[in-house]
Amino acid sequence: xxxxxxxxxxxxxxxxxxxxxxxxxxxxxxxxxxxxxxxxxxxxxxxxxxxxxxxxxxxxxxxxxxxxxxxxxxxxxxxxxxxxxxxxxxxxxxxxxxxxxxxxxxxxxxxxxxxxxxxxxxxxxxxxxxxxxxxxxxxxxxxxxxxxxxxxxxxxxxxxxxxxxxxxxxxxxxxxxxxxxxxxxxxxxxxxxxxxxxxxxxxxxxxxxxxxxxxxxxxxxxxxxxxxxxxxxxxxxxxxxxxxxxxxxxxxxxxxxxxxxxxxxxxxxxxxxxxxxxxxxxxxxxxxxxxxxxxxxxxxxxxxxxxxxxxxxxxxxxxxxxxxxxxxxxxxxxxxxxxxxxxxxxxxxxxxxxxxxxxxxxxxxxxxxxxxxxxxxxxxxxxxxxxxxxxxxxxxxxxxxxxxxxxxxxxxxxxxxxxxxxxxxxxxxxxxxxxxxxxxxxxxx
Amino acid sequence: xxxxxxxxxxxxxxxxxxxxxxxxxxxxxxxxxxxxxxxxxxxxxxxxxxxxxxxxxxxxxxxxxxxxxxxxxxxxxxxxxxxxxxxxxxxxxxxxxxxxxxxxxxxxxxxxxxxxxxxxxxxxxxxxxxxxxxxxxxxxxxxxxxxxxxxxxxxxxxxxxxxxxxxxxxxxxxxxxxxxxxxxxxxxxxxxxxxxxxxxxxxxxxxxxxxxxxxxxxxxxxxxxxxxxxxxxxxxxxxxxxxxxxxxxxxxxxxxxxxxxxxxxxxxxxxxxxxxxx
Numbered sequence: 244x245x246x247x248x249x250x251x252x253x254x255x256x257x258x259x260x261x262x263x264x265x266x267x268x269x270x271x272x273x274x275x276x277x278x279x280x281x282x283x284x285x286x287x288x289x290x291x292x293x294x295x296x297x298x299x300x301x302x303x304x305x306x307x308x309x310x311x312x313x314x315x316x317x318x319x320x321x322x323x324x325x326x327x328x329x330x331x332x333x334x335x336x337x338x339x340x341x342x343x344x345x346x347x348x349x350x351x352x353x354x355x356x357x358x359x360x361x362x363x364x365x366x367x368x369x370x371x372x373x374x375x376x377x378x379x380x381x382x383x384x385x386x387x388x389x390x391x392x393x394x395x396x397x398x399x400x401x402x403x404x405x406x407x408x409x410x411x412x413x414x415x416x417x418x419x420x421x422x423x424x425x426x427x428x429x430x431x432x433x434x435x436x437x438x439x440x441x442x443x444x445x446x447x448x449x450x451x452x453x454x455x456x457x458x459x460x461x462x463x464x465x466x467x468x469x470x471x472x473x474x475x476x477x478x479x480x481x482x483x484x485x486x487x488x489x490x491x492x493x494x495x496x497x498x499x500x501x502x503x504x505x506x507x508x509x510x511x512x513x514x515x516x517x518x519x520x521x522x523x524x525x526x527x528x529x530x531x532x533x534x535x536x537x538x539x540x541x542x543x544x545x546x547x548x549x550x551x552x553x554x555x556x557x558x559x560x561x562x563x564x565x566x567x568x569x570x571x572x573x574x575x576x577x578x579x580x581x582x583x584x585x586x587x588x589x590x591x592x593x594x595x596x597x598x599x600x601x602x603x604x605x606x607x608x609x610x611x612x613x614x615x616x617x618x619x620x621x622x623x624x625x626x627x628x629x630x631x632x633x634x635x636x637x638x639x640x641x642x643x644x645x646x647x648x649x650x651x652x653x654x655x656x657x658x659x660x661x662x663x664x665x666x667x668x669x670x671x672x673x674x675x676x677x678x679x680x681x682x683x684x685x686x687x688x
Numbered sequence: 689x690x691x692x693x694x695x696x697x698x699x700x701x702x703x704x705x706x707x708x709x710x711x712x713x714x715x716x717x718x719x720x721x722x723x724x725x726x727x728x729x730x731x732x733x734x735x736x737x738x739x740x741x742x743x744x745x746x747x748x749x750x751x752x753x754x755x756x757x758x759x760x761x762x763x764x765x766x767x768x769x770x771x772x773x774x775x776x777x778x779x780x781x782x783x784x785x786x787x788x789x790x791x792x793x794x795x796x797x798x799x800x801x802x803x804x805x806x807x808x809x810x811x812x813x814x815x816x817x818x819x820x821x822x823x824x825x826x827x828x829x830x831x832x833x834x835x836x837x838x839x840x841x842x843x844x845x846x847x848x849x850x851x852x853x854x855x856x857x858x859x860x861x862x863x864x865x866x867x868x869x870x871x872x873x874x875x876x877x878x879x880x881x882x883x884x885x886x887x888x889x890x891x892x893x894x895x896x897x898x899x900x901x902x903x904x905x906x907x908x909x910x911x912x913x914x915x916x917x918x919x920x921x922x923x924x925x926x927x928x929x930x931x932x933x934x935x936x937x938x939x940x941x942x943x944x945x946x947x948x949x950x951x952x953x954x955x956x957x958x959x960x961x962x963x964x965x966x
Contacts, residue, residue, distance in 0.1 A: 333822020573809075586806045586821045609809050669811030676819045
């Protein structure tokens with residue numbers, strides 16, 4: 244009997260069209276835009292200036308605090324600008340622009356494809372390498388990985404869960420990574436396991452990926468402390484709190500960190516990045532993303548350099564017509580549930596970008612909102628047991644205190660309420676706003 | 689028959705009289721002493737309960753006004769100087785006259801001059817859109833055009849103009865309560881003096897981008913050339929973050945700045961048209 248989380252959730256059609264397309268190397272772009280804000284926490288501080296020559300893997304920005312991450316050049320060439328540029332959402336972010344020339348890597352980086360099994364570093368050295376390589380959570384939230392691996396007082400990690408759920412429809416980048424680089428993922432997981440101390444390793448994979456389960460089981464057999472747990476297909480299983488509930492049956496209380504339940508969750512992509520950073524000395528300058536749509540000719544998985552403009556992927560995929568206009572109405576950065584619409588096609592993909600989803604107007608157009616009939620579908624779907632219809636009303640009325648009383652901070656923005664609402668109310672839009680406003684107020688205090 | 693009627697009327701009247709006495713005694717015992725001037729002040733206020741004065745409503749304003757004689761900066765923006773004179777008369781106090789103000793939109797980026805680069809499909813609220821992304825146009829400072837100010841206005845003074853996609857503020861109905869200023873997530877609404885004969889000059893742009901960037905996304909934005917700053921004979925125009933700002937208290941409405949502005953982002957309102965010989 245496969246496991247799953249206990250509260251709420253929905254069953255969207257998984258539409259993993261690109262699952263059988265092997266990861267292709269995406270051509271190096273002529274110019275990359277490296278945002279200083281590719282992670283949660285303080286934005287990084289650039290250490291290069293206009294006109295500097297950089298090599299692939301060279302440090303271009305230092306972390307601005309503990310909850311922050313360094314950023315490395317993803318191409319070699321000349322720094323042509325360090326200024327505010329609009330990111331893919333159209334918001335202005337400090338960005339380092341590099342004009343590519345050649346592909347000149349730092350000598351310390353091991354570029355061979357040979358898998359290095361032997362672990363020679365001590366846990367302290369591994370931790371140092373992870374934080375210096377700028378590794379962030381590649382499941383989407385981009386939380387700096389070294390922060391999660393730092394022990395907190397009074398909390399002892401017992402389990403390290405590698406997140407291979409990939410519950411977002413359409414996305415297949417984690418799946419391809421598990422199929423093609425399963426061994427590396429396990430070595431990366433083992434490295435993080437050693438940093439955490441003697442904990443048990445678990446890989447959670449949804450049942451709609453039987454090949455990945457089978458392969459990862461085969462690889463895990465070589466390690467003592469690792470096992471693969473198949474999970475039922477259900478969204479949002481890949482959410483950190485939901486995954487802990489699904490695998491261990493433990494619930495993360497409000498306002499506390501997941502590690503308080505004894506579990507640390509890392510994405511399989513993050514484990515691969517950790518493997519590359521520790522065993523190959525390669526900082527996080529590339530990742531795998533899915534470019535997909537309902538058109539069979541645009542369903543790919545690419546290994547890309549961070550900072551590649553979104554437009555390059557669309558051109559490569561053949562999304563524009565002959566006259567240059569896009570035949571899709573919306574490009575989503577991420578999956579259809581939690582991804583954000585790309586407002587600026589010249590904006591760049593980031594470290595944690597896991598997919599670009601192209602949707603036609605018919606697929607994406609929102610329907611006119613109606614009236615709430617108190618059907619409670621949103622309440623049943625909410626994996627955090629919130630009352631979205633109530634939070635929506637409170638948010639419209641601007642009742643901050645009542646919102647906090649009803650745990651608006653627990654919202655994980657999974658979008659289950661919006662998906663299940665028969666009246667097409669913009670539930671998440673308003674709840675997210677209320678949550679962000681309250682968070683800002685809280686920080687001011 | 690008659691006796692039943694008589695007994696009923698008698699007993700009910702007696703009961704009524706008794707309860708009236710009880711209620712009177714209770715009312716005397718628990719009487720709340722309130723300054724009668726509060727009601728008088730409340731009477732003189734417009735009763736809009738808009739919160740423009742900084743208090744929760746007209747009654748809260750009246751209470752505070754009566755109870756804090758040492759504070760002088762009370763002002764009801766809706767009623768203006770006339771109402772404040774009446775209010776002050778109740779207590780025999782002085783009132784500082786203030787120039788009448790109204791809300792102006794510091795953005796002139798209508799649909800024709802500021803091309804849309806994407807289509808917003810989310811909840812129709814400026815606050816939601818601003819929280820989510822940079823907006824439908826390339827300008828991340830200008831009006832989002834989803835009408836949060838229209839919703840916030842309790843005086844029906846703001847309406848969206850479908851031709852320009854910008855809100856328009858009615859001079860006659862705007863009371864300068866400031867509700868729209870608070871509602872705007874982009875912070876581009878400003879309360880400015882109405883000016884003599886309702887004439888005023890202001891810079892209708894809030895973009896802090898560099899000139900080249902502004903120009904690319906909007907043809908009527910402030911490009912930070914500082915021509916107006918140099919031209920102004922009264923030093924009324926300050927310049928910071930690639931954006932000029934006219935201080936209404938220093939501006940003498942000479943209109944020299946509007947003549948030199950290359951993009952026309954300085955608006956002059958209610959002036960007679962200039963002679964063609966100029």
